[in-house]
Amino acid sequence: MKIVTIDPITRLEGHGKIEIFLNEDGNVENAYLQIPELRGFERFCEGRKAEDMPIITPRICGVCPVAHHLASTKTLDAAYGVEPTETASKLRELMNCGYFIYDHTLHFYFLAAPDFVVGPDAPPSERNIFGVLKKVGLDVGREIIKHRAYGQRITETFGGKATHPTCGIPGGISKGLNDEERQSIEDMARSSVEFAKFSLGIFNDVVLSNQDYVDLILSDSYQLKTYNMGLVDDNNHVNFYGGDIRVTDQQGKEYVKFGEQDYLDHVCEHVEPWTYSKFTYLKDVGWDGFTDGPRSGVFRVGPLGRLNAADGMATPQADEEYKRMYKTLGGRPIQSTLAFHWARLVELLYAAERAVELATDPGITSTDLRNPVGEPGEGVGVVEAARGTLIHHYKLDQEGIIKKVNLVVATTMNYADICMSIRDAAKGLIKDNNVNEGLLNMVEMAFRAYDPCFGCSTHTLPGQAPLKVNIYDYRKRLIETVQRG
Amino acid sequence: MSKLKFGFYWAASCGGCEIAVLDMDEDLLEVLDVADVVFWPVAMDIKYKDVEAMEDGYMDVVFFNGAVRNSEQEHLAKLLRKKAKYMVAFGSCAYTGGIPGLANVSNREEIFDVVYLKSPSTVNPKKIVPRTEVEVPEGELTLPVSVRAPELSVCDECPRKKENKQITEIKRIVDHTPDPDKCLLEQGFICMGPATRGGCGARCINANMPCTGCGGPCPGAIEQGSAMISALSTILGLAAEKEEGFDFEELLTQLKDPVGTFYKYSLAGSIINRKVKR
Numbered sequence: 001m002k003i004v005t006i007d008p009i010t011r012l013e014g015h016g017k018i019e020i021f022l023n024e025d026g027n028v029e030n031a032y033l034q035i036p037e038l039r040g041f042e043r044f045c046e047g048r049k050a051e052d053m054p055i056i057t058p059r060i061c062g063v064c065p066v067a068h069h070l071a072s073t074k075t076l077d078a079a080y081g082v083e084p085t086e087t088a089s090k091l092r093e094l095m096n097c098g099y100f101i102y103d104h105t106l107h108f109y110f111l112a113a114p115d116f117v118v119g120p121d122a123p124p125s126e127r128n129i130f131g132v133l134k135k136v137g138l139d140v141g142r143e144i145i146k147h148r149a150y151g152q153r154i155t156e157t158f159g160g161k162a163t164h165p166t167c168g169i170p171g172g173i174s175k176g177l178n179d180e181e182r183q184s185i186e187d188m189a190r191s192s193v194e195f196a197k198f199s200l201g202i203f204n205d206v207v208l209s210n211q212d213y214v215d216l217i218l219s220d221s222y223q224l225k226t227y228n229m230g231l232v233d234d235n236n237h238v239n240f241y242g243g244d245i246r247v248t249d250q251q252g253k254e255y256v257k258f259g260e261q262d263y264l265d266h267v268c269e270h271v272e273p274w275t276y277s278k279f280t281y282l283k284d285v286g287w288d289g290f291t292d293g294p295r296s297g298v299f300r301v302g303p304l305g306r307l308n309a310a311d312g313m314a315t316p317q318a319d320e321e322y323k324r325m326y327k328t329l330g331g332r333p334i335q336s337t338l339a340f341h342w343a344r345l346v347e348l349l350y351a352a353e354r355a356v357e358l359a360t361d362p363g364i365t366s367t368d369l370r371n372p373v374g375e376p377g378e379g380v381g382v383v384e385a386a387r388g389t390l391i392h393h394y395k396l397d398q399e400g401i402i403k404k405v406n407l408v409v410a411t412t413m414n415y416a417d418i419c420m421s422i423r424d425a426a427k428g429l430i431k432d433n434n435v436n437e438g439l440l441n442m443v444e445m446a447f448r449a450y451d452p453c454f455g456c457s458t459h460t461l462p463g464q465a466p467l468k469v470n471i472y473d474y475r476k477r478l479i480e481t482v483q484r485g
Numbered sequence: 486m487s488k489l490k491f492g493f494y495w496a497a498s499c500g501g502c503e504i505a506v507l508d509m510d511e512d513l514l515e516v517l518d519v520a521d522v523v524f525w526p527v528a529m530d531i532k533y534k535d536v537e538a539m540e541d542g543y544m545d546v547v548f549f550n551g552a553v554r555n556s557e558q559e560h561l562a563k564l565l566r567k568k569a570k571y572m573v574a575f576g577s578c579a580y581t582g583g584i585p586g587l588a589n590v591s592n593r594e595e596i597f598d599v600v601y602l603k604s605p606s607t608v609n610p611k612k613i614v615p616r617t618e619v620e621v622p623e624g625e626l627t628l629p630v631s632v633r634a635p636e637l638s639v640c641d642e643c644p645r646k647k648e649n650k651q652i653t654e655i656k657r658i659v660d661h662t663p664d665p666d667k668c669l670l671e672q673g674f675i676c677m678g679p680a681t682r683g684g685c686g687a688r689c690i691n692a693n694m695p696c697t698g699c700g701g702p703c704p705g706a707i708e709q710g711s712a713m714i715s716a717l718s719t720i721l722g723l724a725a726e727k728e729e730g731f732d733f734e735e736l737l738t739q740l741k742d743p744v745g746t747f748y749k750y751s752l753a754g755s756i757i758n759r760k761v762k763r
Contacts, residue, residue: 038615039497039554040596042604044587048745051659055697056749059584062501080659106507130517142511149510160692161685162508163501164699167692169658174693269607276615278600278607287608373659393605400659401741406604 018443020426020471026433031423033415033447035277042405050076050376050400054168057392060407062163063106066099066155067385068392070241073168075392078261078379080400082171087366091173093241094185094358095158095165096383100240100351101192102151102162103386104303104344107451108199109144112341115445116207120216136202147195150188154355157181172370182365189355193317196349200321203345208328217329217338221428222446224420225250225292225335227282227299229413230306231384232257237314238306238350240384247282248309250294252332256284260382263391267408268297280413290420298416301388302450303343305414308333313346315353321346337421340449376400385410387451414450421446430471489545491516492524492536493575494565496558497585498551502576506548520545524565533561539568548575552585552753573633577699581709582753589752589759590744632682636704639678639696642687647671653725655739658694669695670720675746680706680713699750708755710747 023029041060048056054072058065070092077084084092114127117135126134133141152162158175159165167174177185207213216222232246233239245263247255258266269278270287281287281297288296299305313319325342326332334343358364376396383390388410395404411418425446472478495503509516523544524536547569553559566572577583588596601607601614647668656673663669669676669690677698678690689696702709725731740746748755 038596038600039585040588040591040600043591043596043599046599047590047742049657049659049742051657052697052742052745052749056584056587056745059499059501062499062504065499065501076659110507138514141514145510145513148507152508156688158692160688160690160694163504165692166689166694166697169694174658175691264605267606269604271601271607271609271613271615273613273615280606370662399741400657404605406606408606 017470018422020430022430022433022471022473026431026473028423028427028430031419031426031443032274033419033422034275035415038276042407045402045405048402050079050394050396050402051169053392053394053402053405055164055166057407058164060409064099064103064385064387064390065164066095066159066162067383067390069159069165069168070096071381071383071385071390071392073170074242074260074381074383075379075394076168076170076381078381079377079394079396080170080379081374081377082371084172085366085368085371087176087363087368088172088370089242090358090361090364091158091177091369092168094355094364095155095167096241097189097351097355097358098151098154098157098185100151100347100386101154101189101355102148104348104351105144105148105151105195105199107386108341108344108348109148111451112344112448115448116213116341117202120442120445143195143198147192150192154185154188157185169370170373174369176367176369177365179365182359186356186359189352189359192352193349193356196345196352197317199348200345203342207341217336219428221425222337222421222449223335224300224337224417224424226296226417227255227285228305228308228333229299229301229389230309231382231389232310233314235314236311237319238310238312238347238384239314240351240354242383245382245389246309247299248333250333250335252308255282260391261380263380263382263393263408267391267413269408269412277415278412279416280408281416290416290423292420298420299413300417301410301413302340302386303347304334304337304340305388306384307343307346313350315350315357318346318350318353321349337417337446337449340451344451387411388413411450418447418450421450433473489520490523490543491520492544492547492565492569493522494524494526494547494549494551494561496549496551496561496579497554498576498578499584502548502550502578505576536564536568541567542570544569546571546573548573550575550579552578552582554585554588577701577750580754581701581751582758583699583750586751586753586758587745587749592760632704634682634700635684637683638703639681639683639685639687639690639700642683642685643668643678643690644687645669645690651720651723651725653722653731653736655721655736657741663693663695665693670717675717675740677709677713677747677749679703679716680709680747697749698747701751701754709751710743710755713747714743 017034020031021029054069057068057072060068110129113132118127118131155165156162158167227247227249229247231239231243233243244257244259246257249255266283267280268283269280271278282299285297313322325346329339378395380393390410391408393406394402397403422443425443429442470478547565549572553562574580578585597614602612645668646666648671650671652673654673663672663674674695676695678696680703681696681698682700682703685700698709706712722733722736752758
């Protein structure tokens, strides 16, 4: 592969940048997504108190703070050699369900729906959440707003704050549930089950009933044949909070399954000189550049990665939707990037159903909230973030002070996939030097499906990045810039 | 009355401030009745050049969140200041540097070394580090400012019982479970409540965890960390000092990571604000 070094940048516009290189015929030779900033959490967490980590690391990303909070707390469990109480584990899992309800709702309606509900080629000024509200009507809009808020309320009940929660401690949780809070969470969770089904209905009516969209989902430009990864329970069903990490291959067969503490035996990160985010790959398969197929260690995480890596969902209605999705799109695994959106809604339903199960668990209001810790040492903690598998790894000294931190986050794991998806979308779209504004959104749709969080990937930049696309001719002369944000 | 014009921008931030805006929930619709959002990169397709084309003072209020850590962010901070009548430093990071400001205990080379060369999962035989350049801004962004937040401390909002007790032991949440009804500081946990501006409703404390100071310094305080050290010095070991065998030095060794404890969110905005390289 030819490596292109992007010249030093002294002024950046937006939080992500795509560089597209054309060949002599004016067709796409390559495309890169560049992440231009680093905050350096791994370094400045050294020297902090261990118990501060669940408070500091949610500032990596305010969109998925609960995932970092819980990964960090589980890492401390392992580092202090303590099992959380059964109640604490259930409460943490319930909190994670609340976070999935909020985050998946946010992504589908606020960030993805503008493309599908308003339309991929609608005027940019309408292609946003305000345009979605206009299209679906204010009553539906209020339901969207209400259920996103429900997710936050569930988290807040334990975490003090939803965005930067504070309740996770090694061996347990700082606050339990009283009867009134339990009832309120049950009500919100039940309502979220209905809302998830309603959302799948919208996806059915707006996307699946429109042949143009179905063709788009199945088109070559959006296919990627990679490995898939996600946490699974004992039945190989999707789990967001615990279990083993399972990897499946391009045929949907299990490639490897391992415990979180063994991640270094299976997962590696590659560095490129032109971006601050690293690229994760499977150690045994190896790094083979930006390629897919069985010989490339690149894999996908997140909603589609998780569903592809599992054999089903652990709750009945979500499992039915899981089966329907694979039946409709031709069996497991699904390789279409745009199917991430559908998978996300199946997971929304699972999160809500699982929240009902946990909220009605007879032991959930127990006050047995924490176990005493052992001696500080080293630990690894893994949870599923909305965007995919999230790994924290700390070494503590004997006083419980952080000596070393390693973070492998979902968007880093998907980064190579995102780059390839962008490249393939650009290749499918740009022909014979013909570049237009529509390119931007089609390219964006390729990466937006992953719900990428560049804040996480470099522990630096937030959310869904505004974009600048530079297009160069074969002499590497800049011929066009399309940008937003 | 014509509608107000609002802008939102994120610099080096986590996105949590954008979520805080969305957390207004239905009230957001009321805001949209009185104000148009004319610039918001996370949700809208408005370009920088559109901002540059605005007349000075065109926007009524710009909410700027996140820390300033590179030249792009510095440029935007200055540009948006010019284009808005009021500019709000929104959230801890824009106000006092926040958690990203903790990177000031280190420098770029050390950060690169840890992230790209020493991380246990990184395979990097050619020792490649990214070459995209980031300029750290110099000089002051300070303009006449005022803090638009409640004039009280977290302690003022805290529902816990205070008994004006001295403390003779510093406890860590890892090893101890606090009594949920009593003042955390008087139980020996370092709670930043006395040195932190309130308005949050003492939410972390209500989750039975100490305040870690994200609201920034109290009204009138120059900086947060020294205010906390000062508050602590009034209750730490004073009464016990006269007792036989009391070792104040030993008590201080129980206090781990003072920078991360007292300046968790405000290091960049404090008097000694970074590692000094000689």
